[in-house]
Amino acid sequence: MTKRGETSRREVLAGGMALAGMAAAGPAMAQAQAQEVSFFYPVAVGGPITKLIDTYAADFEKENPNIKVRPIYAGSYQETIVKALTAHKSGTPPVTSVLLSTDMFTLIDEDAIIPFDEFIRTDADREWLKSFFPAFMENSQTGGKTWGIPFQRSTVVLYWNKEMFREAGLDPEKAPQNWAEQVEFAQKLTKRDASGAVTQWGIQIPSSGFPYWLFQGLSTQAGSILANSAGDRTDFSNPAVLEALQYWIDLAQKHKVHPTGIVEWGTTPRDFFERKVAMMWTTTGNLTNVRSNAKFPFGVAMLPAGKRRGSPTGGGNFYISKKATRAQQEAAFRFIRWITTPERAAQWGIDTGYVAVSPAAYETAAMKAYAKDFPAALVARDQLPHAVAEFSTHENQRVTKALNDGLQAALLGTKPPAQALAEAQAEAERILRPYR
């Protein structure tokens, strides 16, 4: 018995070693046969995203039999970057991943990604790189190099309830065009009961979680840019920034047309559906959600202008891992080029509600038919010429937190706005000085 046991164990060991040998030889063999491209992606909006991505991967493989794309759903944006960077630090990162465009500096500082410039060789490649909306490229390029390719991108727009506009004696087809009109409309749209309690707010600009993003709409409209393109300087103590913050605070404190305190991002669309608010600022990513849940006619418009129009972009870019093999990187590049062609960008936009990433995508037949049926889908595109890069710096989330805390303190009234912004600026200076 013992002897047989010994033998069989040795056999198992031998088998195991053979397997290990095969695994070691694997990459070499794969190079000759098929490249495997692991691909981390997050899901941040509703809809059957995982199914769509799987279909794209399968279609791509059909056209490129020597490349195997392995999409891996990795959770929210935050979870995805945690997984991707942890994998990078342990030596086996995904070949490509979709992460926030604002994480570009973080990924560069972690030495986790390579620029796309190395793969751009032909004129067709150069054309392709120029085919995206410039507003989206602002968050994808720094130091003269392209580090990310826009994929699922969004921007902030204004949604309004046409029924309430009519009740308030406003033209239901006309959204506020500037800051003054926005206040004026909101005043007409705010309703109070006999005791003075508000039953319907004029406007809501969410301020929980990531207030900086919506604030960037206001600050851009006031004529300021919060961070430079090198990502090592912020400009929070600019008077225009203060003006923007004061306008936001005044909506609640002075004009009393906006709820006081912090307005929750997640429940704002629900407030809109429940007819508790007449106008809301939120992402274009909510378009499909609002379309299927609003029981009243609604409109979508560009954000009103201050000194100028303005809105930040948002959303995710494709990145390619530095630690992947050259062949894998090339394969990933081909996949990214394939998935961002106008037809696919258009289809992706229609299926998810994201802004299609190139002007050419809006010229496709599928997008034209969709827009004819649902013109609101074009508002985001029309706003893009006025859009700016989403706020992003080195040590992005730390600097962003300083700004978020300052904004919330000012909105809560615990700090005067000028002091809140000056403190956020000082903290940002302290964090960013080593990067200059």
Added chain:
Amino acid sequence: MTAYQRATVHGWLLLLPAMSCLALFTHWPAVASIIDSFYSTPRPRRPSRFIGLDNYEAMIADPIFWRALVNNFWFAVGTIPLSIGLAILMAIWVNDRIKGQSLVRMAYFTPTILPMIAVANIWLFFFTPQYGLIEQVVQLFGGNATNWLGSGDTALFAVIVVAVWKEAGFFMIFYLAALQGISPSLGEAAAIEGASRWYYFRRVLFPLLMPTTLFVLINAMINAFRMVDHIVVMTKGGPDNATILLLYYIYQVGFSFWDTAYAATLTCVLLALLAIIAFVQYGWLERRIHYR
């Protein structure tokens, strides 16, 4: 080898699998955190180097750290006594023979089995101004509208309520088990002697439940430092750090800021706090408890 030696070797061998797992996943990370806290965060162009107590100095100068510590103190003070008190109350209530007993027991236990992320999303809407469940009840009694999660004064209170709601049912199960182990003859004897229900609870039941209370207390203390899932969903530590708790701050520093050395430093504080709590409870409190 004597029989005694053999037994010793045997014993250690039996312990080995569990111990190696414990060492690998609990002790080593703790020790590694302590070591890391004396080094700078490694960056691709700036490798990690020994910096002594710099991280600790930075921590003492960090207002958000102190805010998290104070918040955590109030979170513990808010959740622990309330959830234990409610648990005892509910346990005594469902221990009596009442109609629909198992239904009530199940209802009380339900919050425990629900995933915290899902629950927090539901509570998010309970706390919504104007039409949220809580707001509707308040308005029914003519109260003023409150932005529970959106105001610095009430946000911490709101997340405490969710924690208590989540925990009380779980602790109730332990009390219920303990109550079922107490002989009914004690209650009958007290009734014959003419003791009131309150007197019986205070002098008989509660002392007999003390071992359970110690166990629950330890769990509640640990949970007060461990429960942050609902913070992620409901407030993200905001508004302006009003609900930031130590563990959530550690997560932010570690996985949003990628400042691993500073996260390790904060972890050491958490470890030290939990160690002190454990020593006090096991060393001091346990000696004062009557075990049958």
